[in-house]
């Protein structure tokens with residue numbers, strides 16, 4: 001893969017000078033930078049995926065563009081919103097998302113492995129209730145209790161399958 005060059009401007013207005021304020025402000029900037037770069041990396045991956053995915057894998061027919069569909073991905077630094085390209089095979093009537101395939105995300109998956117890992121770690125150490133608060137406080141992640149519970153169940157099923 002080719003090297004990507006990413007550049008943009010960051011603006012900081014020094015409203016205060018105390019170190020607490022500076023820390024908070026830079027954490028905000030760090031998140032902004034992360035999300036912007038993440039988005040651009042996604043765009044690049046999608047462009048490459050589109051070049052490779054011209055034909056339907058099942059029937060070989062040329063895929064046509066079928067608009068875009070929004071996807072939200074929860075990362076360790078915040079939620080990224082992407083409008084990803086949807087392709088369609090007019091024979092199989094199937095929609096294909098080159099970005100999802102390149103990223104290795106299954107259709108409904110919306111959290112990264114990092115988020116999953118930390119959520120489960122927190123849920124093992126404390127209660128679901130606390131895990132939700134803990135994650136928000138220390139990482140800024142908003143993962144609902146329900147979602148943590150759901151991930152724990154999924155993980156349990158995965159371990160069961162693996163043990164079998």
Ligand SMILES: [Zn+2]
Nearest residue numbers: 056059089092
């Ligand atoms: Zn097809």
